Amino acid sequence: MSKLARLFSKQPNKKKDSENGSLSPDDTASADMSISLPTNVKHEWHVGHKDGEFLGLPPAWAAWLQGSNIR
DSSP states (O other): OOHHHHHHHOOOOOOBOTTTSSBOHHHHHHSOOOOOOOOSOOOOOOOEEETTEEESOOHHHHHHHHHHTOO
């Protein structure tokens, strides 16, 4: 497993209220968050740069760059 996958697979340390087993309001705010890895990822664009020009930009991005005079 990669370092990145291990980082995102750690379970949060949540403190439970001993009386009813739920998180107390004070612990909820301080509990560690668990962020999952991305799902259903689609690589739709590959942008490159050659001889001072961008290659493979989505049409809307190309129009925005051309219109904003960014070089």
